[in-house]
Amino acid sequence: MQTPAERIPALLDGPPVDVTDPRELLLGYLDWYRDTLIRKLDGLTEAQLRTPVEPLGWSPLGLVRHLGWVERRWMRWGFVAEDVVAYPPDDEAEWRVGADEPVDAVLATYRDEVRRSRALAAGAVDLATPSRTGGRFRTAEQAPALGRILFHLLQEYARHVGHLDIARELIDGTTGE
Structure with a gap:
């Protein structure tokens, strides 16, 4: 039988417990949610990945596609004003997600957007670095700092990973972390 101390996880979710730097915390939690998104797909069949979950109306793979677009919009088009769709x-x-699109291709596209977002964040001086103008943000007054964009991404992931929890429970009864 486990003691109460053994039942309590040694670490919190996200970055290690000794991380206190706001940038490291924000990036660490964002990566934790990105990893959690992929982890929650583990064990689903191709059909389960592709089939819209009722009453939600979207598939787990469709959620991955959406979050890839979110990464692109906020970091590439938003933060660095890259000329992208x-x-x-x-x-x-x-x-x-079309029936002819391989699951691996959808996941690879998502992972590429995440890789690009990480590189853009790593290249910024600090969280106060303002977004460039000309992409999503037309004027300097509209352009948020990197920290605001990363915080927006974090809340998107927190919300959607919670949605995926519900979808997964509806699909096969799997719950929790």
Whole structure:
């Protein structure tokens, strides 16, 4: 039988407990949620990954596609004003995965957007670095600092990973971390 101390996890979720730097905390938690998103897909069949979950209306793989677009919009188009397609041709396409699209290709596209976002954040001087203008933000007054963008991404992931918890429970009863 476990003692109460043995039942308590040694570390919190996210970055190690001794991390106190705000930038490291923000980036560490963002990466934790990115990893959690992928971890919550583990064990699903291809059909389960692709099939929209009722009553939610989206598939787990569609959620991954959406978060790839979110990364692109906020970091590439937003933070560095890169000339990229920021939205698919219609709202539903952001969440839709065609039957002819390999699961590995959708995941690779998502991982590439995450890799680019990480590199852009790493290249910034600090969290107060303002976004460039010309992409998502037309004027300096509209352009948020990197910290605000990363915080927005963090809340997107926290919300959507929670949604994926619900979807996963509806699909196969799996719950928790």
